[in-house]
Amino acid sequence: MPKAIGETILLVENLQTELHTNMGVLRAVDGVSLSLRQGETLGIVGESGCGKSMTALSILGVVPKPAAHVVGGRVMFNGQDLRTLSEQQMRRIRGGSISMVLQDPQTSLNPVYTIGSQVTEAIALHRDVPRRSLMARAIEALRQVRVAAPEQRVKDYPHQMSGGMKQRVSGAIAISCDPQVLIADEPTTALDVTIQSQYLRLLREIQEKTGLSIIFITHDFGIIASMCDTVAVMYAGRVVESGPVRAVFDEPRHPYTRALLNSVPTMDRNVKRLYSIPGQPPALWDRPAGCWYRQRCPFAVPRCETLYPPAITAKGTGGSDHVANCWKLEDSTWITPKS
Amino acid sequence: MQRYLLYRVVQSLVTLLAISVIIFGLSRLSGNPVDALLPDNAAPQEAAVVMHEWGLDRPLHVQYFAFIRNAVQGNLGNSLKWSGETALGMVWQRLPATLQLGGFAIIISTLIAIPIGVLAAVHKGGLFDSFGKMVALLGQAVPPFWLGIVLIWVFAVYWNVFPTSGRGGFEHMVMPAIAMGWYQVAALMRLTRSSTLEVLDNEYIKLARLKGVPEWRVIWVHALRNAAIAPLTYFGVIIGYIFTGSVVIETVFAWPGTGLLAIEAIRARDYPVVQAVVLTFAVVFIIANLIVDILYAFVDPRIRYNDNE
Amino acid sequence: MNNPPPKDAPSETLIVPAQPHSLRRIWLKLRSYPLLSVFVLLVLLVIPALTADWLAPHDPTFGVIMDRRLPPVFFGGTWEYPLGTDRLGRDILSRIMYGARVSLSISLVGIFVGGFLGVSLGMLAGYFRGWTDIIIMRLVEISLALPAILLALVLAAANGPSFQTIIIVVAFVLWALYARQVRGEVLSIRERDYVARARVAGASHFRIMVRHILPNVANTIIVLATLQVGSVIILEAALSFLGLGIPRPTPAWGMMVADGRQLIVSAWWISFFPGLAITLTVFSLNLLGDWLRDRLDPKLEQV
Numbered sequence: 001m002p003k004a005i006g007e008t009i010l011l012v013e014n015l016q017t018e019l020h021t022n023m024g025v026l027r028a029v030d031g032v033s034l035s036l037r038q039g040e041t042l043g044i045v046g047e048s049g050c051g052k053s054m055t056a057l058s059i060l061g062v063v064p065k066p067a068a069h070v071v072g073g074r075v076m077f078n079g080q081d082l083r084t085l086s087e088q089q090m091r092r093i094r095g096g097s098i099s100m101v102l103q104d105p106q107t108s109l110n111p112v113y114t115i116g117s118q119v120t121e122a123i124a125l126h127r128d129v130p131r132r133s134l135m136a137r138a139i140e141a142l143r144q145v146r147v148a149a150p151e152q153r154v155k156d157y158p159h160q161m162s163g164g165m166k167q168r169v170s171g172a173i174a175i176s177c178d179p180q181v182l183i184a185d186e187p188t189t190a191l192d193v194t195i196q197s198q199y200l201r202l203l204r205e206i207q208e209k210t211g212l213s214i215i216f217i218t219h220d221f222g223i224i225a226s227m228c229d230t231v232a233v234m235y236a237g238r239v240v241e242s243g244p245v246r247a248v249f250d251e252p253r254h255p256y257t258r259a260l261l262n263s264v265p266t267m268d269r270n271v272k273r274l275y276s277i278p279g280q281p282p283a284l285w286d287r288p289a290g291c292w293y294r295q296r297c298p299f300a301v302p303r304c305e306t307l308y309p310p311a312i313t314a315k316g317t318g319g320s321d322h323v324a325n326c327w328k329l330e331d332s333t334w335i336t337p338k339s
Numbered sequence: 340m341q342r343y344l345l346y347r348v349v350q351s352l353v354t355l356l357a358i359s360v361i362i363f364g365l366s367r368l369s370g371n372p373v374d375a376l377l378p379d380n381a382a383p384q385e386a387a388v389v390m391h392e393w394g395l396d397r398p399l400h401v402q403y404f405a406f407i408r409n410a411v412q413g414n415l416g417n418s419l420k421w422s423g424e425t426a427l428g429m430v431w432q433r434l435p436a437t438l439q440l441g442g443f444a445i446i447i448s449t450l451i452a453i454p455i456g457v458l459a460a461v462h463k464g465g466l467f468d469s470f471g472k473m474v475a476l477l478g479q480a481v482p483p484f485w486l487g488i489v490l491i492w493v494f495a496v497y498w499n500v501f502p503t504s505g506r507g508g509f510e511h512m513v514m515p516a517i518a519m520g521w522y523q524v525a526a527l528m529r530l531t532r533s534s535t536l537e538v539l540d541n542e543y544i545k546l547a548r549l550k551g552v553p554e555w556r557v558i559w560v561h562a563l564r565n566a567a568i569a570p571l572t573y574f575g576v577i578i579g580y581i582f583t584g585s586v587v588i589e590t591v592f593a594w595p596g597t598g599l600l601a602i603e604a605i606r607a608r609d610y611p612v613v614q615a616v617v618l619t620f621a622v623v624f625i626i627a628n629l630i631v632d633i634l635y636a637f638v639d640p641r642i643r644y645n646d647n648e
Numbered sequence: 649m650n651n652p653p654p655k656d657a658p659s660e661t662l663i664v665p666a667q668p669h670s671l672r673r674i675w676l677k678l679r680s681y682p683l684l685s686v687f688v689l690l691v692l693l694v695i696p697a698l699t700a701d702w703l704a705p706h707d708p709t710f711g712v713i714m715d716r717r718l719p720p721v722f723f724g725g726t727w728e729y730p731l732g733t734d735r736l737g738r739d740i741l742s743r744i745m746y747g748a749r750v751s752l753s754i755s756l757v758g759i760f761v762g763g764f765l766g767v768s769l770g771m772l773a774g775y776f777r778g779w780t781d782i783i784i785m786r787l788v789e790i791s792l793a794l795p796a797i798l799l800a801l802v803l804a805a806a807n808g809p810s811f812q813t814i815i816i817v818v819a820f821v822l823w824a825l826y827a828r829q830v831r832g833e834v835l836s837i838r839e840r841d842y843v844a845r846a847r848v849a850g851a852s853h854f855r856i857m858v859r860h861i862l863p864n865v866a867n868t869i870i871v872l873a874t875l876q877v878g879s880v881i882i883l884e885a886a887l888s889f890l891g892l893g894i895p896r897p898t899p900a901w902g903m904m905v906a907d908g909r910q911l912i913v914s915a916w917w918i919s920f921f922p923g924l925a926i927t928l929t930v931f932s933l934n935l936l937g938d939w940l941r942d943r944l945d946p947k948l949e950q951v
Contacts, residue, residue, distance in 0.1 A: 091551040614802070
């Protein structure tokens with residue numbers, strides 16, 4: 001069923017975040033640009049350490065100080081650049097207009113406070129609700145995420161719940177104030193497979209009902225394929241390919257994307273060895289000149305050693321275009337060969 | 340949780356019993372307490388008579404059981420120095436003073452140490468943190484009795500801000516409380532700081548910020564409640580130190596509590612009173628630890644509800 | 649500088665800001681150079697203790713009544729008595745030097761006795777487990793529940809104060825900490841391969857404990873001991889302040905503070921300098937202990 005997708009509500013332009021470490025000052029997020037339309041689900045995919053979570057935290061300005069700083073770029077949301085807002089204004093956005101759900105349900109909730117108090121806290125912060133209705137609103141939010149018997153559950157403590165239930169509670173907290181955007185940072189990675197699909201279905205339902213826009217961070221291509229409308233592939237702090245999911249997955253242009261897709265074992269292929277990409281992503285302090293992927297890329301040409309490739313449009317055979325940062329794309333007919 | 344409490348109570352009783360054995364044993368170590376009572380040139384018959392009166396010629400374990408039986412009934416003997424008073428009676432007279440000073444010291448130590456510890460962690464590496472560390476190190480190096488004397492000298496004699504000694508209201512309590520609590524402030528502060536640092540690293544703190552919770556609330560509502568758990572368990576130790584510290588501090592400031600009583604009793608070789616003080620201290624200490632354990636269960640819901648799940 | 653982290657470290661590895669402010673830098677310097685602390689220690693504790701007989705300018709127990717209550721050298725006194733004299737005309741500096749001997753000997757002996765007892769019992773508890781473990785751990789709890797000064801009170805009241813009394817008190821207080829720490833470590837070490845191999849090879853329990861387990865807990869023991877010398881010195885000082893310590897006329901720092909108490913108004917130096925000596929000594933010892941702990945065994949508790 002086609003989704004109702006509206007205008008662009010979130011536009012990230014050239015976001016840069018620096019990290020102060022013993023090795024010096026590093027760029028964890030190095031010029032990331034994303035766009036999200038209303039009602040759309042954008043997937044961000046990449047290996048561990050590529051900067052996906054840091055990008056999300058940078059959008060909301062919750063990078064771990066004092067070591068990390070967002071140093072450049074714009075985050076346009078509803079016509080405002082979030083980077084220019086004061087801390088107080090940002091706090092209204094966080095949880096109110098843009099919410100986030102974290103990866104590990106076991107540690108996301110404060111162990112010494114009840115579920116109810118943690119949900120009502122979010123509501124009280126962002127919505128003008130009279131005190132006696134707060135708990136009712138919280139119970140309603142829990143009901144929305146399919147927590148059974150929410151009236152009892154609000155009195156419980158986190159350790160009395162299962163992982164899947166806790167993740168739903170995090171979800172309840174996130175949607176309790178009707179945000180426009182939900183950023184989900186690998187929310188199902190720590191859950192059982194069966195619980196995973198329930199959770200994803202829940203997110204889809206909420207999206208259909210409320211027109212919520214979702215940014216879904218994951219390393220799981222299956223989830224991207226089933227949940228997302230657009231996808232951005234990140235590598236070492238930059239986006240290397242982005243566009244509609246079907247276009248990117250059917251005709252990947254960046255060798256990294258193709259390599260990632262190849263390494264996913266599928267049931268219909270008979271492989272003797274699981275494919276894994278040889279080598280490692282470059283260390284943050286040790287990036288090579290030119291394209292950062294070239295040391296692992298089987299298609300590298302001399303040009304790749306001198307200049308980092310800009311975003312080049314790749315024409316799709318199915319009619320939809322997408323964008324990738326690879327020199328090979330200068331030949332517009334080139335499609336990354338299957339392995 | 341009931342099971343946990345029951346276990347702790349039983350454990351406390353066992354400890355108390357063991358302490359009583361130790362105290363009893365030590366008193367008989369040196370031979371006869373009677374030697375202190377009699378003049379040196381007493382004839383052996385006189386000694387034998389007194390020994391019999393005191394029941395000291397019976398076998399050791401019989402003496403011990405008599406001791407326990409009496410103790411449970413509240414009879415710990417009569418004071419040798421203060422004629423007409425029972426040993427326990429003397430202790431009861433003086434206990435409120437010690438509790439007053441000790442309680443005051445504990446309260447202000449906690450009120451000072453925990454916020455400083457939290458702030459040191461929040462501004463880790465900052466001026467506050469370094470200052471706090473210095474204070475902590477000094478706190479653990481300065482001997483409390485010397486600190487008390489220096490305080491008297493500076494504030495009571497030189498500047499005449501506080502009275503030099505004696506029991507009384509607030510201005511009488513300030514200096515002794517500082518001298519008593521100084522060491523605890525240092526230790527508690529370090530503990531709070533490291534506990535807060537650990538807590539701040541947790542994901543739920545990040546989530547609180549992502550919810551839009553203002554920073555002060557993140558620290559003082561979300562983090563503090565978790566960070567306070569570890570220092571709370573240290574409270575039992577603090578109470579113990581405060582009581583032992585009372586012996587020294589009350590001596591310095593002439594505060595008429597049980598600590599001073601113990602010293603006076605020792606000087607007069609009034610053994611029953613010393614014994615009574617020590618036993619009372621031990622009981623108070625054990626009860627305090629028990630209360631701390633109960634409080635601990637209240638603060639950390641994971642302990643409270645573990646039996647039911 | 650440091651070893652670089654592995655190449656696939658996630659971008660979330662975080663570290664402190666690059667420019668700590670100046671006070672912290674001084675502090676870091678202080679922390680990383682135990683030389684300063686060791687130097688102070690030597691001056692205050694070890695050298696006087698060992699060489700007091702030769703270096704002390706005056707006899708510590710025999711005072712010249714004529715020279716009583718003289719102030720220290722920069723406060724109206726002379727270089728003959730650099731830190732002043734007490735009410736009996738005894739030189740404070742000499743008494744402090746001899747007092748160092750008391751502090752040092754008591755802490756060393758006390759720690760040795762308590763440590764030996766604690767390490768042995770801790771090892772037995774951790775190694776044999778079962779009833780041995782249960783009983784010993786009960787004893788540890790009880791002994792931790794009985795505060796030191798109370799025990800000293802009882803002993804002093806019963807026996808009168810003496811060197812042995814203090815050693816017993818110190819050992820009693822310390823052994824439990826060693827026992828608990830060592831037991832914990834032994835519990836994990838005994839599962840290691842080399843222990844199993846030794847057992848299979850037929851080594852006796854004693855041999856295993858001494859040759860295989862003991863070296864591995866040595867670090868912990870050393871750090872613990874260094875951290876404790878300071879507390880022992882304060883404990884001994886408190887006891888001698890109360891008159892429960894080394895009997896007169898041997899000078900002890902705590903006793904000196906007590907002596908000067910009545911005269912605090914007119915002759916502040918009598919109490920001040922001995923207390924200062926205690927403070928500086930313990931401070932250096934704690935710094936040294938912290939440094940050692942950071943180097944040898946960071947797992948140990950802070951307090």
